[in-house]
Amino acid sequence: MKVAVVGASGYGGVELIRLIEQHPSFELRAVFSSSQPGHLLRSVYPHLDSSLVFKEMSVEDLSEADIELVFFATPPSVSSHWVPSLIEQGKCVIDLSGDFRLSNPNTYKSWYQKPAAPTKYLNQAVYGLSEWFQQEIAISPLISNPGCYPTATLLALIPLLQEKIIDPSSILIDAKSGVTGAGRSANQAMLFSEVNENIRPYKVDGHQHIPEIEQFASLFAQTEIKVSFVPQLVPMSRGILVTIFAGNVNNYTNEDLYDLYHSTYENTSFVRVRGRQWPETKFVQGSNYCDLGFYSDKRTGRIIILSAIDNLMKGAAGQAIQNANIRFGIPETSGLLFPALYP
Amino acid sequence: MKVAVVGASGYGGVELIRLIEQHPSFELRAVFSSSQPGHLLRSVYPHLDSSLVFKEMSVEDLSEADIELVFFATPPSVSSHWVPSLIEQGKCVIDLSGDFRLSNPNTYKSWYQKPAAPTKYLNQAVYGLSEWFQQEIAISPLISNPGCYPTATLLALIPLLQEKIIDPSSILIDAKSGVTGAGRSANQAMLFSEVNENIRPYKVDGHQHIPEIEQFASLFAQTEIKVSFVPQLVPMSRGILVTIFAGNVNNYTNEDLYDLYHSTYENTSFVRVRGRQWPETKFVQGSNYCDLGFYSDKRTGRIIILSAIDNLMKGAAGQAIQNANIRFGIPETSGLLFPALYP
Amino acid sequence: MKVAVVGASGYGGVELIRLIEQHPSFELRAVFSSSQPGHLLRSVYPHLDSSLVFKEMSVEDLSEADIELVFFATPPSVSSHWVPSLIEQGKCVIDLSGDFRLSNPNTYKSWYQKPAAPTKYLNQAVYGLSEWFQQEIAISPLISNPGCYPTATLLALIPLLQEKIIDPSSILIDAKSGVTGAGRSANQAMLFSEVNENIRPYKVDGHQHIPEIEQFASLFAQTEIKVSFVPQLVPMSRGILVTIFAGNVNNYTNEDLYDLYHSTYENTSFVRVRGRQWPETKFVQGSNYCDLGFYSDKRTGRIIILSAIDNLMKGAAGQAIQNANIRFGIPETSGLLFPALYP
Amino acid sequence: MKVAVVGASGYGGVELIRLIEQHPSFELRAVFSSSQPGHLLRSVYPHLDSSLVFKEMSVEDLSEADIELVFFATPPSVSSHWVPSLIEQGKCVIDLSGDFRLSNPNTYKSWYQKPAAPTKYLNQAVYGLSEWFQQEIAISPLISNPGCYPTATLLALIPLLQEKIIDPSSILIDAKSGVTGAGRSANQAMLFSEVNENIRPYKVDGHQHIPEIEQFASLFAQTEIKVSFVPQLVPMSRGILVTIFAGNVNNYTNEDLYDLYHSTYENTSFVRVRGRQWPETKFVQGSNYCDLGFYSDKRTGRIIILSAIDNLMKGAAGQAIQNANIRFGIPETSGLLFPALYP
Incomplete structure (x- = not known):
């Protein structure tokens, strides 16, 4: 299976390349980058041994190279520009950007400050949270890969919402992320000296992953959900830890929670139910796992859930490959x- | 004013020494350490230019050295052993441990798993949250210096609780700390390779700073308060960021919050009201400041408060010196x- | 092929386990640890999904489990105790410790302050610098895996010494290492707060890798060589960068050096000749590569060589697996x- | 004494401001920045409590503000533009850039690729290595503050060169630096994710601090000296460790070295002679000290010297204040x- 990566020179793109190069069934045939066109992949990324050259994205190049699957790891409003023509040509697209995650175009517009993708394609897009949309992913031409924070959050929340274990109006999410999430562009705020020995809250007044979390949490809860969400940057390269607080509606115990999570995820491959062995990001670094811990606090009547992923893996490129596997029956x-x- | 430090070889102790050596009114006369007795201070800590020698704690040495003020930066149950005889001899004590923070001995016992200090001295102890107990600190022989998390949390919460801005049953605290809080003892879990590139939740099922926060939050709210509290270790040496979520009881706006915090703290020296310029730990590193940010989120009806301190400074040694200044009219x-x- | 790891709970051991679990031809059958006997591997290392239990080392257990290959990742004087009986039983041993690296027992004694291994087995041991002792490794029952610093240093030096490009009396080595090299034992000096934001020289007056470097440098130069060697700890988990300075005996140019290194290593798999694209440890992190850069400085008549490896991979477990592959014809x-x- | 800082928004500039604001004799009256004109200092640097506003540099503003002393913490070729008119107006200038360090304009041109400062002012400039040019600094209108690497290197080398302890043709310098030395401009190579968990050699083929080291080493040795110099970036914000290797010309012992360094620096304030207690950057972080360690290696006939400073303090702003003190009789x-x- 011949594949291409658009936005290949960013951290999400280069992680896709790492995975594709190791993959038994995919062959990387083209890498597109608007910032590095004309450069050898291995001169920009000396750890990769590839003779590919970054090119400016073009549909013609994709067609000539006989590519069946295209990954987009691009900033907002890039994939929505290219996807229609690719879909019409029969390509399969896995989009790691946010362009096809929100079903309501107005919601996209208000959180991303950009025009939304065409409704026709929004309607075709399937949300690539692999563990929960497997059947849809398997047959869709357009898979919208989830955001990093939503992946960690929804894997933790969905079992509780489906079984009505928690009060849906009580959900608070405190999220911590390594800095690769901010991308590889030159940016004073992301200099080593600014990030090191620092914790930095950002977008406390509204992060674009909020509507994504709310859309899918509401879907599984069958009621409209609004969440509080505070993201914070911590001095590490990879990893997300999400700490979720919610009201326990019926004195569910730690054992109840363990049983619920265990039965929900026992037939999946990448969600590890840890219970009271609290997840740490180090134990998922570089891997596609999501580790879940939880605690039912009788003192306060609240449930605390901890969810750890590698933001570039289960939070981006790893889940994209997982979805590609599902899509192509691998x-x-x-x-x-x-x-x-x-x- | 001649002073001594007990527990002088730990991180809290050595930070006290740094501050005392720079202080215009205090003179460091004795340093006690159970782990380094007999060693020159400057051989253990080459950055300090002192000819003092660590000794095993003894009341006689304190008396001979004509010391008026004794700081304890010791593990649980050490200061409660020594304080009675020191107080009887007319010394002033500032205790950085938790031994005198909880007024109820049973609460201490259940959270610290150690016997509580004698009730007589618990009753004499004043809580050294400098901005809120200034008058009591000025006249007390025994000042119980607050914990690092409670300092950051209470400076943020008290104004809201006093003015009944938030629902007292709705308080959730997500706390992140650098690793100096764990002390300087050899400990596999605190090795660089274990902490670096990692976020680690700990004591999710109960941290001993919870009853301390609840005791003083309840006092200022004039109602019993229980909080959810999740502490997490992040890969940095110094700094605490506390993120607090609470229900907004009456649609208070960001401007209302700014006015409240500003008027509360405008005559204090170390609390900086930042509003929507979110606090970062880097901007307090090595200093005695507490930076407060906040956001009234209309979408969810919640208020989010961010509080940043240096855990060794405002969270320990800095506040101890501030209390010593208050106590001695400096x-x-x-x-x-x-x-x-x-x- | 059934294999076992002795010293399996340290950083070198756990890296071996990571590699063996992914290896198409090796099956991990037993893990031995003197510090964690009785513990499940996955409870000590939650990122590994194994049902093995750490046991105290015993030759009987090895025999029963039908193990053919034993890796030792142990402190000094452990493998020399066990190797004779294992060799006599026909097992193959790859020893990651220093016990079999020095051919002269007195040299071992004076640098390691321990008794040397029995001469009979010292004589049988082959030095596992894969690129240079491939034929010997392929047939030896006892492979002495090189130290991390010697690996990075010798891969850089041997081509220059063989071809007499540099003055053998002029070699100086400045080495920088991440802290996993110091192991996983609790150790105050390796606490995050002591290592972070710090560069720490150590063993400036003599590191035990000096005689190992000298023994093999002398062998390839066919003259006795003494080197200056200064190791330094830098605040990162993995990675070694070795900077070597040596006198250029005949005005060899950068092109000469490139040709030499390129022709030397072009048929090898893990040495990447970078020339004036200076190696960085990040580009080998987690991998088995050694990246070599160099510069012939006309101003001073010296050649500078830069060699980067991951100390746990090409500097330990990775090279051990490479040697195992060579040994078993994989x-x-x-x-x-x-x-x-x-x- | 009223002072101004030009280039005030970079890391060197903001460190100068930190020191000036704490200084008993200096008053900061103006801050100039070409990148942040019009911004409040405290909005760019929230940790500083100043009501000053960054302005574009102008000689008129300096004159109106009645400023006597001007610090330049600017990129190459900025101070050489302004200094002549300032000197003519009778201001005193302390220049932290390299513009006045090299006495030979051709040398400057070839290493900095910019035109040199006017010879008249080059001749007036005094090299501000405080411990060695105290008398000249005390009376000069133009003090050229040393580079960070040269400061650490020359404080270590000068005593050995003056007393002819080492072979002047044998000097090799391996330097490691934290990343604040690279400045605060947005720069992909200095992003946290690129620097963290990495050691990066740079300018191996020629760093502009080489001619500065050679000029002053030659001066004190009274013979022309060429050095090998390899700088490397390590993942920390502040700190330089310089490791120097040189041939021991006459079997000088560790005791000889201790006596020499001790007698040389015993009447200075900021050079601490550590001997075989190897210097670590952590013990000088944020301070103006230079810690010197050394080892006479009999095996190789070489002397190894280790020199640690904080690059922003003794390597820049701290030494600039020290020079200002000397200059104004404080x-x-x-x-x-x-x-x-x-x-």
Whole structure:
């Protein structure tokens, strides 16, 4: 299966390349980058041994190279520009940007400050939260890969919302992320000296992953949900830890929670139910796992859920490959069954 | 004024020494350490130019050295052992441990798993949250210096609780800390390779700072308060960021909050009201400041408060010196008026 | 092929386990640890999904489990205790410790302050610098895996010494290492707060890797060589950068050096000749590559060589697997052909 | 004494401001920045409590503000533009850039690729290595503050060169630096994710601090000296460790070295002679100290010297204040007598 990556020179793109190069069924045939056109991939990324050259995106190049699957790891409003013509040509697209995640175009416009993708394609897009939309992913030409924070959050929340364990009006999410999430562009705020020995809250008054979390949390809860969400940057390269607080509606115990999570995820490959062994990002670093911990606090009547992923893996490129596997009938774990790089 | 430090070889102790050596009114006369007795201070800490030698704690040495003020930066149950005889001899004590913070001995016992200090001295102890107990601190022989998390949390919460801005049953605290809070003892879990590139939740099922926060939050709210509290270790040496979520009881706006915090703290020296310029730990690193940010979120009806301190400064040694200044009628800012070490 | 790891709970051991679990031809059958006996591997290392239990080392357990290959990732004087009986039983041993690296027992004694291994086995041991002792490794029952610093240093030096490009009396080595090299034992000096924001020289007056470097440098130069060697700890988990200075004996140019290194290593799999694209440890992190850069400085008549490896991979576990592949006639790159985890 | 800082928004500039604001004799009256004109200092640097506003540099503003002393912390070729008119107006200038360090204009041109400052002013400039040019600094209108690497290197080398302890043709310098030395401009290579978990050699083929080291090393050795110099970036914000190797010409012992360094620096305030207690950057972080360690290696006949400074302090702003103190007859240590921020 011949594949291409658009936005290949950013951190999400280069992680896709790492995974594709190791994958038994995918062959990387083209890499597109608007910032590095004409450069050899291996001169920009000396750790990769590839003779590909970054090019400016063009549909013609894709067609000539006989590519069946295109990954987009691009900023807002890039994939929505290219997807229609690719879909019409029969390509399959997995989009790691936010362009096709929100079903309501007005919601997209108000959170991303950009025009939304055409409704026709929004309607075709399937949300690539692999564990929960497997059947839809398997047959869709357009898979909208989830955001990093929504992935960690929704894997933790959906079982509780489906079973009505928590009060849907009580959900608060405190999220911490390594800085690769901010991308590889030159940016004073992301200089080592500014990030090191620092914790930095940002977008406290509104992060664009909020409507994505709310849309899918509402879907599974079958009621409209609004969440509080505070993201914070911590001095590390990779990793997200999401801490979720919610009201326990019926004194569910730690054992109840364990049973629920265990039965929900026992037949999946990348969600590890940890219970009271609190997840740490180090134990998922570089891997596609999501580790879930939880605690039912009798003192306060609240449930606390902890969810750890690698933002570039299960939060981006890893889940994209997982979705590609599902889409093309390859074993879901193909090319992804390796543990964290520890320490 | 001659002073001594007990527990002088830990991170809290060595920060006290840094501050005392720079202080215009205090003279360091003795340093006690159970782990380093007999060693020169400057051989253990080459950055300090002192000819003092660590000794095993003894009341006789304190008396001979004519010491008026003793700081304890010791593990649980050490200061409660020594304080009675020191108080009887007319010394003033500032205790950075938790031994005198909880007024109810049973609460201490259940959270610290140690016997509580004698009730007589618990009753004499004044809580050294400098901005809120200034008058009591000025006349007390025994000042119980607040914990690092409670300092950051209570400075943020008290104005809201006093003015009944938030629902007292709705308080959730997500706390992130650098690792100096864990002390300087050899500990596999605190090795660089275990902490670096990691976020680690700990004591999710109960941290001993919870009853301290609840005791003083309840006092100012005039109602019993229980809080949810999740602490997390992040890969940095110094700094705490506390993120607090609470229900807004009456649609208070960002301007209302700004006015409240500003009027509350305008005559204090170390609390900086930042509003929507979100606090970052880097901007308080090495200094005694507490930076407060906040956001009234109309979407969810919640208020989010962010509070940043240096855990070794305003969260420990800095506030202890501030309390010593207050106690001895020295200007409150004496020896503490320097900015963060940035970057 | 059934294999076992002794010293499996340290950083070198756990990296071996990561590699063996991914390896197409090796099956991990037993893990031995003197510090964690009785614990489940996955409870100590939650990122690994194994049902093995750490046991105290015993030759009987090895025999029963039908193990053919034993890796030792142990402190000094452990492998020399066990190796004789294992060799006599016909097992193959790859020893990652220093016990069999020095051919002269007195040299071992004076640098390691321990008794040397029995001469009979010292004589049987082959030095596992894969690129230079391939034929010997392929047939030896006892492979002495090189130290991390010697690996990075010798891969850089041997071509220059063989071809007499540099003055053998002029070699100086400035080495920088991440802290996993110091192991996983609790150790105050390796606490995050002591290592972070710090560069720390150590063993400036003599590191035990000096005689190892000298023994093999002398062998290839066919003259006795003494080197200056200064190791330094830098605040990162993985990675070694070795900077070597040596006198250029005959005005060899950068092109000469490129040709030499290129022709030397073009048929190897893990040495990448970078020339004036200076190696960085990030580009080998988590991988088995060694990146070599160099510069012939006409101003001073010296050659500077830069060599970067991951100390746990090419500097320990990765090279051990490479040697195991060579030893058992498996393709040398088997289980090792993945790029660095970047960033 | 009224002072101004030009280039005030970079890391060197903001460190100068930190020191001036704490200084008992200097008053900061103006801050100039070409990148932040019109911005409040405290909005760019929230940790500083100043009501000054960054302005575009102008000689008129300096004159109106009645400023006597101007610090330049600017990129190459900025101070050489302004200094002539300032000197003519009788201002005193302390220049932290390289513009006045090299006495030979051709040398400047070839290493900085810019035109050199006018010879007249080059001749007036005094090199501000405080411990070695005290008398000249005390009377000069133009003090050229040393580079960070040259400061650490020359304080280590000068005693050995003066006393002819080392072979002047044998000097090799391996330098490691935190990343604040690269400045605060947005720069992809200095992003946290690129620097973290990495050691990066740079300018291996020629760093502009080489001619500065050679000029002053030659001066004190009274013979022309060429050095090898390899700088490397390590993942920390502040700190330089320089490791120097040189041939021991006459079997000088560790005791000889200790005596030499001790007698050389015993009457200075900021050079601490550590001997075989190897210097670490953490013990000088945030302070103006230079810690020197050394080892006479009998095996190789070489002397190894280790020199640690904070690049923003003794390597830039701290030494600039020290020079200002000397220049204006204030005690040399004024405003600088505080220890490292540890840990």
